Amino acid sequence: MRRPPAMLRRCWWLIVLLALAAMAAPLAAQAPHPPHYTVQPGDTLADLAERAGSTVAELQRLNNLRDPRALYPGQPLVLPHPAALTWPAHRVGQDETWLTLARRAGLPWDEAARANRALHPGALTLGQRLHLPPLAAGARAASPPVTVTRVALAAHHGLSTWQVRRLNPLPRYLDDPVMLPSVEPASLITSVSVSPQPVLRGQTAAIRVTTGITATCDVVYLERVEPCWGDGFAHLALVGLSALLEPGRHPVEVRVQSAESHESLSVPLHVTAGDYGYSRINLPADRQVLLDPALSQEERVKVAALRPLRSAERLWEYPFLLPVEASVSSHYGSRRSYGYGFTSYHAGTDFRAHTGTPISAPASGVVVLAEPLVVRGNAIIIDHGQGVVTGYWHLARIDVRVGQRVAQGERLGTIGNTGLSTGPHLHWELWINGVAVNPLQWLTDFSEGLITPASARE
Ligand SMILES: [Zn+2]
Known part of the structure; x- marks a missing residue:
């Protein structure tokens, strides 16, 4: 039998040490993150997951929790998107997209979508609940050609450059909209919101409509017409859904009528089955x-x-x-x-x-x-x-x-x-x-x- 070379014999302990170090390195890289949140009385994992833009399974995995119900006040938790927990809830309004919302929130759109666990960042539903940093108020989106600079935009709309910069702090990519201060809306309907969305059959959905000028409104759904109630500007219609209704997408048509004009808009209502015994x-x-x-x-x-x-x-x-x-x-x-x-x-x-x-x-x-x-x-x-x-x-x-x-x-x-x-x-x-x-x-x-x-x- 051949003996190993003399140098190897002398250095065997060094080789063992190097091998151990190589094995330990990935372990060190996977060291747990510092906890981001302390559990408060009344918190549930499902609730925290929703607020933190995560899932119960992900929070369980990140925190080695075997039983999702076994939370105790004071327990430190690791969260995937810690900032999202402090972001206020936002209900998606008419004509809002990930791009315009992210712009107003001062985030890249993919980051906003990821923090909200959006599987299809292309699709947003009217009335959907998102968590975003406080949105810049009174802004609207515009899509000028990409070659138009912020200085040129400001000049064109009679704004100061700082106004444009404040609403558009991030560099602009090809299809990004540009945010501009909002002006008096030309359309009759200024906003429509639906909540809750989705709604269980057997529940009530509230359709809230605002108009820029005095108007009346009604809603048409499931072959019935119901009036909106309000003061001429803020309108509320209640949609009562039978427990026996077929689940699925049910369109609600919002019809608004002013002295001079009328406008209508179709809003999808997502009705889920619920678990009735x-x-x-x-x-x-x-x-x-x-x-x-x-x-x-x-x-x-x-x-x-x-x-x-x-x-x-x-x-x-x-x-x-x-x-x-x-x-x-x-x-x-x-x-x-x-x-x-x-x-x-x-x-x-x-x-x-x-x-x-x-x-x-x-x-x-x-x-x-x-x-x-x-x-x-x-x-x-x-x-x-x-x-x-x-x-x-x-x-x-x-x-x-x-x-x-x-x-x-x-x-x-x-x-x-x-x-x-x-x-x-x-x-x-x-x-x-x-x-x-x-x-x-x-x-x-x-x-x-x-x-x-x-x-x-x-
Ligand atoms: Zn009874």
């Missing part, structure tokens, strides 16, 4: 008789006449309050069976509580029905104005009368077990332009578009 109701023998359609015919006609009220005065405030201090026992939208097939769905939200628990008005309105009904038991219906109506069934006591104006939080009656009911509970229903929708959505911030102070004229 199934429930089987077993009625006690003595109440089976209430399933007889003949018995409920009279009250069905009565309720159907009040459901689609569209009183002109808006009495409701937003968000709604819970009508009762109790837990939800059956959610809106679940498919229902009273013994044979899932033929109907639950059109309201049920709260279970002891008989006598007080029920209060979730929002201000006028009582339009307060009487005992066969199936719904002791019932109350409140008209909140502008197409918003609520109903309360199975009460033990009714403490209001028809025509009475109630304030938000005012007592209506108490929980009971009257009518087609299998135990003391409140069935709460909300109709938007006559369509039963999920009332719980109105307790939370589902749409900035709903708050339209008169000062919102822009």
Whole structure:
């Protein structure tokens, strides 16, 4: 057997050391990033992922988290786009693109798209929620030939060069738009926003329209026409979507009419299926008789006449309050069976509580029905104005009368077990332009578009 050369024999430990160093180098390069964020009480990984332009899976991988629910306040987290967490939310408006938004945010467009996890940076949806650095206000995009310098642009539009530079701090590439201070809009419609987008079937979508001059507006969707409500400049239309609606893209046509002209615009509403469960109701023998359609015919006609009220005065405030201090026992939208097939769905939200628990008005309105009904038991219906109506069934006591104006939080009656009911509970229903929708959505911030102070004229 040949012996290794003398030099190799002498230096074997050096070779081992070099090999170890070579193995350790990639490890050092992969050293974890310093944490960027400290978990606050109430944070969830899904929420943080959305705000940080990331995904739950990515945050789990970056932070070695096995269980995405096991977060604790004070926990340090590594984030892929740490700045995005502090960026405010922006709802994509009419004619906004990644290029114009990134310009106004002072970012390269691909960086803005990456921070928002945009898989198809070409496509933005009206009403889509993005997180961007504060946007330069009052700017509009223009596309002059690429050869036009910023100095020439300023001269052409009667602006100072610093005004142009402030709005366009980055070098311009071939197809980049140039931002210029906005001028008085020539078009009737100055903005349209849709929220939430996408929207679950069974929910309410708010369409907010602003116009540069006094105008009226309506929206056309699913073969119906609904008016917008507003002060002539800021308009709001509510779209109530049935829980049985076919999911998909449903166009909403916004039609605006002023004294001199009219304009219309089609906005896609993305409706998703939602996850509604199934429930089987077993009625006690003595109440089976209430399933007889003949018995409920009279009250069905009565309720159907009040459901689609569209009183002109808006009495409701937003968000709604819970009508009762109790837990939800059956959610809106679940498919229902009273013994044979899932033929109907639950059109309201049920709260279970002891008989006598007080029920209060979730929002201000006028009582339009307060009487005992066969199936719904002791019932109350409140008209909140502008197409918003609520109903309360199975009460033990009714403490209001028809025509009475109630304030938000005012007592209506108490929980009971009257009518087609299998135990003391409140069935709460909300109709938007006559369509039963999920009332719980109105307790939370589902749409900035709903708050339209008169000062919102822009
Ligand atoms: Zn119910």
